[in-house]
Amino acid sequence: MEKLNPEIRNQIEDELLGTVGRRYRQETFWVIFLGLVCVGxxxxxxxxxxxxxxxxxxxxxxxxxxxxxxxxxxxxVSLIGALVSCxxxxxxxxxxxxxxxxxxxxxxxxxFFAGFMPVLDMGRPERxxxxxxxxxxxxxxxxxxxxxxxxxxxxxxxxYLPLIPDLAIMRDKITDAPKWRKKLWxxxxxxxxxxxxxxxxxxxxxxxLCIVILPVAISVHTISAWLIAFTLRPGWNSTIMGPxxxxxxxxxxxxxxxxxxxxxxxxxxxxxxxxPKHFNNLAKILLALTAFYLYLNINKYGVPAxxxxxxxxxxxxxxxxxxxAFLFWFTQVVGLVIPIVLLSFKKIRQSVKWVVAASxxxxxxxxxxxxxxxxxxxxxxxxxxxxxxxxxxTYNPTLIEWTITASSLAGFVLLIILLFxxxxxxxxxxxxxxxxxxxxxxxxxxxxxxxxxIPVHVS
Amino acid sequence: MACSNNCTCNKDNxxxxxxxxxxxxxxxxxxxxxAAFLSGCSANDxxxxxxxxxxxxxxxxxxxxxxxxxxxxxxxxxxxxxxxxKGIPGKKFVMVIDLAKCDGCGxxxxxCNKMHYLPSNKEWIEVLEMQDSPEMAPYYFPKxxxxxxxxxxxxxxxxxxxxxxxDGIVAIDNxxxxxxxxxxxxxxxxxxxxxxxxxxxxxxxxxTPAAENVFQSKKGCVEKCDFCPHMAREGKxxxxxxxxxxxxxxxxxxxxxxxxxxxxxxxKLSQLLEDGAAYRFMEELGTExxxxxxxxxxxxxxxxxxxxxxxxxxx
Numbered sequence: 001m002e003k004l005n006p007e008i009r010n011q012i013e014d015e016l017l018g019t020v021g022r023r024y025r026q027e028t029f030w031v032i033f034l035g036l037v038c039v040g041x042x043x044x045x046x047x048x049x050x051x052x053x054x055x056x057x058x059x060x061x062x063x064x065x066x067x068x069x070x071x072x073x074x075x076x077v078s079l080i081g082a083l084v085s086c087x088x089x090x091x092x093x094x095x096x097x098x099x100x101x102x103x104x105x106x107x108x109x110x111x112f113f114a115g116f117m118p119v120l121d122m123g124r125p126e127r128x129x130x131x132x133x134x135x136x137x138x139x140x141x142x143x144x145x146x147x148x149x150x151x152x153x154x155x156x157x158x159x160y161l162p163l164i165p166d167l168a169i170m171r172d173k174i175t176d177a178p179k180w181r182k183k184l185w186x187x188x189x190x191x192x193x194x195x196x197x198x199x200x201x202x203x204x205x206x207x208x209l210c211i212v213i214l215p216v217a218i219s220v221h222t223i224s225a226w227l228i229a230f231t232l233r234p235g236w237n238s239t240i241m242g243p244x245x246x247x248x249x250x251x252x253x254x255x256x257x258x259x260x261x262x263x264x265x266x267x268x269x270x271x272x273x274x275x276p277k278h279f280n281n282l283a284k285i286l287l288a289l290t291a292f293y294l295y296l297n298i299n300k301y302g303v304p305a306x307x308x309x310x311x312x313x314x315x316x317x318x319x320x321x322x323x324x325a326f327l328f329w330f331t332q333v334v335g336l337v338i339p340i341v342l343l344s345f346k347k348i349r350q351s352v353k354w355v356v357a358a359s360x361x362x363x364x365x366x367x368x369x370x371x372x373x374x375x376x377x378x379x380x381x382x383x384x385x386x387x388x389x390x391x392x393x394t395y396n397p398t399l400i401e402w403t404i405t406a407s408s409l410a411g412f413v414l415l416i417i418l419l420f421x422x423x424x425x426x427x428x429x430x431x432x433x434x435x436x437x438x439x440x441x442x443x444x445x446x447x448x449x450x451x452x453x454i455p456v457h458v459s
Numbered sequence: 460m461a462c463s464n465n466c467t468c469n470k471d472n473x474x475x476x477x478x479x480x481x482x483x484x485x486x487x488x489x490x491x492x493x494a495a496f497l498s499g500c501s502a503n504d505x506x507x508x509x510x511x512x513x514x515x516x517x518x519x520x521x522x523x524x525x526x527x528x529x530x531x532x533x534x535x536x537x538x539x540x541x542x543x544x545k546g547i548p549g550k551k552f553v554m555v556i557d558l559a560k561c562d563g564c565g566x567x568x569x570x571c572n573k574m575h576y577l578p579s580n581k582e583w584i585e586v587l588e589m590q591d592s593p594e595m596a597p598y599y600f601p602k603x604x605x606x607x608x609x610x611x612x613x614x615x616x617x618x619x620x621x622x623x624x625x626d627g628i629v630a631i632d633n634x635x636x637x638x639x640x641x642x643x644x645x646x647x648x649x650x651x652x653x654x655x656x657x658x659x660x661x662x663x664x665x666x667t668p669a670a671e672n673v674f675q676s677k678k679g680c681v682e683k684c685d686f687c688p689h690m691a692r693e694g695k696x697x698x699x700x701x702x703x704x705x706x707x708x709x710x711x712x713x714x715x716x717x718x719x720x721x722x723x724x725x726x727k728l729s730q731l732l733e734d735g736a737a738y739r740f741m742e743e744l745g746t747e748x749x750x751x752x753x754x755x756x757x758x759x760x761x762x763x764x765x766x767x768x769x770x771x772x773x774x
Contacts, residue, residue: 053638063643063653113675121651123638123679127618130637134618141617141641174510211549232611232647232744381649383602386587389580 009432012448013169016424019292020170020269021177021295024276026267027417034414041407044400053123057399061385062378062395064121066405069370071117074110075148076249076366080257081107081155082217083250083285087211095281095444097434098273098426106253109415111152111220113408118144120404140226147220154213159419160188161206165199165429168192194429221246228373234311234367234375244296251289252366255359258282260416262356264425273426276350277444283355287343290362294336314380324376327368335365348417538692544632544670546624551713551749552686553627554700555731556601558755560707563588563765565598570702574687576674581652583684584699588765597765598755601708603649603699604629604684605740605748609611612642612651621681627713627749628686630670636680643681647744651683686710705759713749 048055058065084103088096118141119125135142149369167189171182192198222242229241258279265274304312319328339358348354375395379385385393397405435441493590512528563586571577571584583603590597606629613629614622620635621642643651658676665672667770671689675682687697695701696719700710703721711718711728731737735753 052654052656056655058656060643060652061649063640118639121639123640123681124636127635127637130618130635134635135621136617136619139615139617139641141615141639145617227641228644230615231645232746233644236644359773378644380649383649384587384589385649387582387585 012432013173013428015448016273016426016428017170018172019270019420019425020174020422024267031414031417032076034410034417037410038407038414041404041411044407048120048400048404049125053121055398057391057394057396057401059389059392059395061381061388062375064374066371066397066401067117067121069374070375070380070405070408071114071121072224072245073252073370074114074117074366074408075221076110076245077248077253077256077412078107078110078114078151078155079221079246080253081158082214083253084257086214086217089091089210093281094434094438094442095278097431097443098445099257099261099278100162100430101159101423101425102264102420102426103257104155105419106256106260107155107157108152109412110253111148111155112415114220115148115152115413117347117408120408123226140223141229144220144223144227146218146344147223147302149189151213151216151220154209154216158206158209158213161202161209162427162430163423164189164192164202165194166424166427168194169302169428170424185409207342218246221249223340228377232382233377234337234380234382235312235315236301240296240300244300247289247293247296248366248369251286251293252363254286254289255362255366255440258355258359259363262352262359264420265352268425270425272446272448273431275444275446276352279352279355280349281444283343283349283358286355286359286362287340287349290336290340290343294332294340297332297336311380311382315377318376318380319372324372327372331365331369331372334361335369336362339365465722472546473597483627509642538667538671540668543630543670544622544624545686546626546628546630546686547691547715548625550626550691551716552606553692553711553713553728554603554686554697554750555709555718555728555735555737555753556750557707557735558598559753559762560705561586561601561703561755562601562705562707562760564705567601567699567703567708570698571684574673574690574698575676576659576663578659578675581676581682583652583682588767590765590767596755596758596762598758598762599760599765600752602648602650602740603750604686605648605746605750606686608747608749609745611645611647611746613700615645616643617641624688626688626691628688630685630688631675631681631683632668633668633672633675633677633680633682634669636677638679638681640681647741647746651681653681654678 027364056067081104084096084099119128122128131142131145135145137143142184167185171185171189172445174185177185225241225245228236229238231237261274261282263276265271301316305316305320308316318324339362341347342354342358348358379393379395431443431445435445435448440446440448469687488583510529512525513525514528514531515523515525516531518524565586566585567584568582572579572581573591575583577583585602587602588597588598589600596626606627608627610623610629613623616622617639618637620633620637621629621631623629640653643653654676657678661674663674665674667689669675670685671692673689675685687695690697692715696710700708700719701721706720706724709718709720709726709728709731711725716728717725718728719729731753732751737751737753739748739751
């Protein structure tokens with residue numbers, strides 16, 4: 001396809017820039033709501049800081065609870081950026097272009113909260129700097145700190161690089177913006193003139209980053225898995241943890257990605273850019289990942305269940321027909337089997353609603369699964385729990401814990417929304433370039449070159 | 460024992476400290492004058508009137524001499540942070556627990572709690588009721604920290620707050636601990652405790668660095684059995700040993716191949732382990748505990764009376 005008519009180009013840019021700074025009623029509601037939840041979480045956190053971790057339900061046996069479960073969840077979700085920007089890139093999936101910025105925003109937000117959760121869980125957060133002044137590089141926690149920090153910086157760069165040409169477009173196009181904004185755009189666009197050399201350099205940088213960030217992304221989550229796999233506890237002492245976490249993470253990340261683009265699609269009127277084709281393709285990936293994760297689960301639980309070694313037995317019995325049986329079978333059936341069956345049908349994959357429904361199930365299953373990885377194992381140590389004080393041999397998270405957990409999840413979503421506010425959701429220059437090169441079909445966008453079909457914004 | 464680094468009077472005793480050290484340890488414990496270990500002597504000081512009470516001290520050439528108590532000045536040596544992290548030189552502490560003798564009275568726990576100012580809901584040494592399988596006789600199982608030679612806990616500590624000392628003790632520095640609780644997850648024996656809330660502070664002043672403090676509890680930090688290093692420095696036995704009237708707990712130095720129990724009996728460690736067919740708890744984990752158990756054969760109590768609280772006991 002030859003170059004786009006400048007007028008149409010203009011119109012595409014106008015349309016995508018339309019979301020920048022615009023207020024949507026529903027979005028404002030969500031921002032206020034999530035903000036309030038975060039305020040509640042901050043209050044809860046202050047109470048926790050003042051009174052100590054005693055305000056949580058964690059005790060000596062269950063010494064890690066919701067916070068660490070959530071750490072694993074966030075680190076996991078952050079892998080979606082690497083999946084979309086690296087794995088899809090290397091597999092030559094052209095439909096990824098409209099999704100890149102969304103995926104990177106999810107990644108940024110997730111890795112930020114992944115870094116935050118351990119601080120919430122610390123008994124002495126004021127000694128955090130000891131990790132630098134007295135850090136022991138032999139400890140997996142140090143590896144985790146280094147990996148999360150590296151991945152965070154990498155993700156910031158990966159968010160920023162494809163933004164440069166878009167910032168230049170904003171700098172040149174939005175004339176009615178406040179002065180400081182224009183100044184900021186000018187500064188952030190680092191003198192982008194959209195010439196061939198600049199484009200070549202930018203693309204090279206993105207390629208290098210894409211190759212570098214993939215092993216970093218995998219290491220981040222593998223190291224989180226090692227935090228528990230490096231212990232001698234029944235249920236945790238397993239070599240499967242690394243891949244188990246990584247693939248569970250990719251699965252949860254894909255589910256979140258589907259939910260977010262489903263929301264953005266209607267909220268920001270991006271139906272022409274985020275089309276059923278994207279849902280169908282992401283659903284296929286989700287299908288593959290859930291099926292593979294089920295396979296990993298069969299290995300993780302099935303193999304020890306066949307042997308029923310004494311130590312593992314207590315944990316497995318708890319999961320299979322004990323106290324946590326409902327949650328366990330929920331994650332397996334609702335979180336994996338039903339979505340696999342649903343997504344196997346082409347018709348369902350092509351229906352945005354059904355794909356969203358399947359993603360919700362997968363996401364719920366993934367969240368509960370993180371809890372099941374952490375807590376039940378801690379309740380079944382080698383040495384039998386005896387003479388336990390009240391509340392020591394069980395784990396029922398307190399209101400403070402639930403509030404902090406909920407506000408972390410709220411903060412995660414809020415940060416994503418806030419990241420979409422100052423920038424266009426879709427990478428404009430890349431989508432335009434690719435549409436010029438390959439046509440709408442391959443990129444997965446619809447009707448954007450037809451000026452008649454540009455929808456009118458309703459706010 | 461402790462004279463090698465604490466005494467003011469014998470500065471050049473490095474060559475002959477081995478001669479009568481064990482003899483001295485035994486005498487010291489039997490005679491109950493363990494205070495002499497950290498007493499420095501100022502033999503030249505003639506100004507004080509004689510009290511008439513004699514005290515045994517070790518001279519720089521390795522002889523035991525009885526001097527008047529008034530001639531001995533109480534001397535608290537300065538222990539630096541480095542000393543505490545290194546441990547007591549030349550020592551390898553070891554504990555042996557005789558399950559045949561333990562009748563589950565829990566006095567070890569009480570003595571330990573008293574020594575470390577712990578509330579009753581904290582137990583650094585926990586007495587469990589064990590039963591390997593329903594057909595087998597139950598027995599009491601005191602569980603201190605095993606001070607493993609391949610400690611899973613110190614390996615994972617991100618800030619070196621818990622560390623392995625040269626004398627075998629796995630210690631915790633609560634001025635360093637950040638409260639991540641990775642060590643608690645890593646310990647397969649559920650030994651470590653966490654200060655979930657502000658602990659009640661006793662009215663004492665401590666001069667030693669944190670890892671050898673008697674009172675270790677600190678909000679947001681981890682604590683556990685520390686083998687009483689502050690006692691060991693004075694050549695004294697840990698609280699649980701001196702608190703066990705059944706003589707079920709032995710404590711000593713593997714380098715000296717000697718362990719001592721409540722009534723002061725000192726015996727050869729290797730002999731005790733061999734004769735008693737000693738084993739270590741969950742040897743297969745490879746943690747190399749420094750605590751040995753003598754199996755509960757010929758129990759001195761009625762095993763049938765033991766009620767097992769949690770049936771899925773191990774080993």
